[in-house]
Amino acid sequence: MTTPPGVSAADFSAAIGKFIQAVGREWVFTSDEDVALYRDAFSPFQGEPEERVASAAVAPESVGQVQQIVRIANQYRIPLYPISTGRNLGYGGSAPAYSGSVVVDLKRMNRVIEVNEDNASALVEPGVSYFDLYRFIQERGLKVWVDVPDPGWGSLVGNALDRGGGYTRSQFRNHFDAHCGLEVVLPDGELMRTGMGAMPGAKTWQQYKSGFGPWIDGLFSQSNFGIVTKMGFWLMPEPEAFLTGTVSAAARDDLHLLVKMLNHLENGGITNGMPDLGSPLLGIQTIEEYARSMEDRPQPATDPELLALRDRAETGNHGPLEDYGRRKGLAYWTFNLKFYGPAKAIAAQWEYSKEKFSGIPGVRFAERQFHRLPLDAQQRQNVHWPEFGIPTLNMFSIGARSGTNPEPTHGHMWFSPIIPRSAEAVFEANKVFAAAARQFDLPVLRFSLPSCYWERAFIFIFGFPVSADIPTNRKNRAAFHQLIDIAAQHGWGEYRTAPAYQDAVMNVYSFNNHALRRFHETVKDALDPNGIISPGRYGIWPKHLRKT
Amino acid sequence: MISRRRFVQHAAVVASLAAAPAGGLPVFCGASAATRDGSAVLPDANRLKLYVALFDRRFAAARLFARAIGSHAIPLRAIDADVTDLWFSELHPGWKLHSLPVAGLTTYGPLFCLERLAWDHGMRVVHRTKHLAIRDDAIAAVPNTRGRPSKRAATELWAADAAAAIAGFPRSRARLAAASPAETAFAGAAVPVSAAGIPVAETAAVSASVTGEALRPGAGPEGALLYSWIIAPRVR
Numbered sequence: 001m002t003t004p005p006g007v008s009a010a011d012f013s014a015a016i017g018k019f020i021q022a023v024g025r026e027w028v029f030t031s032d033e034d035v036a037l038y039r040d041a042f043s044p045f046q047g048e049p050e051e052r053v054a055s056a057a058v059a060p061e062s063v064g065q066v067q068q069i070v071r072i073a074n075q076y077r078i079p080l081y082p083i084s085t086g087r088n089l090g091y092g093g094s095a096p097a098y099s100g101s102v103v104v105d106l107k108r109m110n111r112v113i114e115v116n117e118d119n120a121s122a123l124v125e126p127g128v129s130y131f132d133l134y135r136f137i138q139e140r141g142l143k144v145w146v147d148v149p150d151p152g153w154g155s156l157v158g159n160a161l162d163r164g165g166g167y168t169r170s171q172f173r174n175h176f177d178a179h180c181g182l183e184v185v186l187p188d189g190e191l192m193r194t195g196m197g198a199m200p201g202a203k204t205w206q207q208y209k210s211g212f213g214p215w216i217d218g219l220f221s222q223s224n225f226g227i228v229t230k231m232g233f234w235l236m237p238e239p240e241a242f243l244t245g246t247v248s249a250a251a252r253d254d255l256h257l258l259v260k261m262l263n264h265l266e267n268g269g270i271t272n273g274m275p276d277l278g279s280p281l282l283g284i285q286t287i288e289e290y291a292r293s294m295e296d297r298p299q300p301a302t303d304p305e306l307l308a309l310r311d312r313a314e315t316g317n318h319g320p321l322e323d324y325g326r327r328k329g330l331a332y333w334t335f336n337l338k339f340y341g342p343a344k345a346i347a348a349q350w351e352y353s354k355e356k357f358s359g360i361p362g363v364r365f366a367e368r369q370f371h372r373l374p375l376d377a378q379q380r381q382n383v384h385w386p387e388f389g390i391p392t393l394n395m396f397s398i399g400a401r402s403g404t405n406p407e408p409t410h411g412h413m414w415f416s417p418i419i420p421r422s423a424e425a426v427f428e429a430n431k432v433f434a435a436a437a438r439q440f441d442l443p444v445l446r447f448s449l450p451s452c453y454w455e456r457a458f459i460f461i462f463g464f465p466v467s468a469d470i471p472t473n474r475k476n477r478a479a480f481h482q483l484i485d486i487a488a489q490h491g492w493g494e495y496r497t498a499p500a501y502q503d504a505v506m507n508v509y510s511f512n513n514h515a516l517r518r519f520h521e522t523v524k525d526a527l528d529p530n531g532i533i534s535p536g537r538y539g540i541w542p543k544h545l546r547k548t
Numbered sequence: 549m550i551s552r553r554r555f556v557q558h559a560a561v562v563a564s565l566a567a568a569p570a571g572g573l574p575v576f577c578g579a580s581a582a583t584r585d586g587s588a589v590l591p592d593a594n595r596l597k598l599y600v601a602l603f604d605r606r607f608a609a610a611r612l613f614a615r616a617i618g619s620h621a622i623p624l625r626a627i628d629a630d631v632t633d634l635w636f637s638e639l640h641p642g643w644k645l646h647s648l649p650v651a652g653l654t655t656y657g658p659l660f661c662l663e664r665l666a667w668d669h670g671m672r673v674v675h676r677t678k679h680l681a682i683r684d685d686a687i688a689a690v691p692n693t694r695g696r697p698s699k700r701a702a703t704e705l706w707a708a709d710a711a712a713a714i715a716g717f718p719r720s721r722a723r724l725a726a727a728s729p730a731e732t733a734f735a736g737a738a739v740p741v742s743a744a745g746i747p748v749a750e751t752a753a754v755s756a757s758v759t760g761e762a763l764r765p766g767a768g769p770e771g772a773l774l775y776s777w778i779i780a781p782r783v784r
Contacts, residue, residue, distance in 0.1 A: 037667050087664070107668055131636060153665065396657035397629040 004100035040095035042411030084158030145389030152391025183230035187528035224534035248331035273338020440479035506539025602652035616711035647781035
């Protein structure tokens with residue numbers, strides 16, 4: 001059994017004994033076999049001593065047990081690493097940020113405490129997965145949707161606290177923004193509720209977010225200031241209908257007006273689903289396209305002329321590719337606009353949207369999908385389930401090893417910079433990241449389009465492969481660090497990252513001599529003087545582990 | 549480095565190339581009393597009682613496996629690559645009530661998901677064997693020449709063996725198994741491939757650490773890696 005750094009074997013053994021008293025022997029895991037389950041399946045340190053691993057795990061089933069665990073950890077200075085379900089693969093999984101931590105596995109705290117259909121809200125514990133809440137809703141026939149990430153096997157609380165995102169209406173896609181009220185076990189074992197929950201007997205905990213006084217909920221996301229044991233969410237009332245309208249444009253430079261109009265429509269609430277960008281000429285599929293059945297999905301281009309013209313476009317010569325597109329009826333850009341709402345209303349919103357885009361020469365429009373909701377079984381076959389609030393594991397079924405994919409990776413790490421919502425930024429980021437890929441000998445990065453999970457900003461999400469080969473992983477980690485710095489030099493910062501890179505990302509949020517990090521550290525020292533909760537998570541280290 | 553959308557897009561294309569038409573599944577009834585090599589068969593009481601066996605019906609090899617395992621009177625469930633529906637409608641509700649042993653012959657994705665989901669219910673992968681499958685038409689098109697078994701015949705023999713290994717899995721071994729989750733994501737581990745290109749069982753035991761030579765180009769573009777596996781309650 002590994003012992004946490006700086007903790008004597010006797011103290012660790014005593015702490016484990018007290019954990020057992022608190023939660024029962026069955027729910028304290030110390031064997032290598034059991035602790036191995038908490039390894040990060042996508043760790044970039046596979047086979048290296050730097051891999052961050054747990055020393056043990058403890059699985060409480062109640063808030064009271066969480067409080068006991070925290071108090072025991074304070075007594076023996078045991079670092080804890082709470083996880084909800086630990087399935088945020090690509091961003092660290094269930095492995096601790098600080099090796100030797102005891103994982104506090106909250107999966108047994110999996111109660112859906114309330115779903116209020118009239119208020120379209122829910123209150124859940126951290127072990128509730130998207131599947132669990134979806135099942136709860138379906139079994140009761142409630143007319144509300146939960147916005148799910150893809151894949152949807154993780155925890156609502158965990159994903160929201162990591163500031164993950166989904167695919168439905170804009171005000172629900174940002175999962176932390178969609179929350180309403182927290183219950184938190186603080187590092188000294190105290191129990192606190194935020195928002196209206198701070199008032200005993202309040203009837204509006206999941207109705208009014210900010211309560212009274214400083215609104216501190218954000219302190220508990222991407223942080224280590226407490227263990228969230230309950231979290232409220234606003235849900236999406238099931239809409240009457242869904243419509244996808246496609247806007248297609250023929251010229252590379254049309255991207256400027258397309259993005260400008262998209263922003264206008266989205267910021268004004270005219271298009272309220274997640275915009276979905278693609279490029280038939282460049283071979284970039286939209287979400288709507290890859291969600292189609294195998295038979296209906298666009299196949300990879302094989303025309304040698306098109307492939308050659310794509311290569312020329314990568315070097316800046318776009319005219320011939322545009323001409324090819326006009327000859328063959330292939331658009332340079334396709335923007336799928338998504339609309340949720342009453343059928344008549346979304347039809348009018350689509351008509352208005354077409355008017356706004358009509359100034360682009362040669363622009364074309366197509367109504368791609370219209371569904372009255374809820375979907376029937378046939379309709380479900382050809383849609384991207386998360387856009388309809390349906391969790392799925394499908395993503396895991398499409399990357400299997402085969403003759404055409406003989407070397408699938410052992411996993412991936414997401415490099416996820418936020419960039420401005422403009423065509424200029426898209427072009428510049430592509431240029432910068434392609435140059436970086438060449439510089440660091442990474443797989444060739446062809447032109448990419450960003451995603452629109454959040455309003456107001458684009459996000460690029462690049463997958464760095466995790467390999468079984470240690471030198472390759474070392475090279476990729478070094479490149480990842482370089483990309484963080486290169487992005488920062490252009491004003492682009494990551495929205496989230498795996499523990500391996502959290503210090504590096506926090507380091508580029510450095511305005512005024514790292515005033516933000518120093519503020520985090522001040523809060524950390526005040527709330528958690530023993531530094532027991534998730535040391536190092538999101539670059540926040542307790543005083544005794546802080547590098548000077 | 550690849551963008552998330554291209555990552556998903558590429559993977560989807562790979563899946564479409566591997567897809568084969570789903571066919572009907574004749575299920576044989578009546579238990580086979582002996583293994584193909586004539587080795588002793590465990591009494592029923594000593595075998596791990598399986599709740600269901602999954603198979604990915606896109607693959608001819610998996611359909612043959614299903615037919616073979618059906619002959620052991622094990623209930624079957626077909627999936628088309630994705631395990632979501634089966635997990636949601638049957639396995640998850642079942643696992644919440646009981647630790648039900650489940651087996652399968654699938655690609656790595658469903659196994660990867662089910663293994664991790666099973667951990668929450670006190671279960672582990674206790675048997676994991678890799679196989680290389682080829683497409684229906686490739687199996688069906690190869691004639692039986694020079695006295696050697698055709699690829700289809702060889703595949704049927706393989707299917708019988710793979711099914712027997714599942715159906716006859718000793719309950720006592722499930723209790724002792726301590727499978728380490730050494731394999732990580734999308735079937736990244738390498739696998740030896742037979743020169744004949746027929747499905748080949750690489751190991752017959754729990755694979756705690758998977759290494760080996762890379763999939764050879766000679767395996768052909770249709771080659772897809774399948775896993776036969778058992779998930780069963782872990783006895784601490």
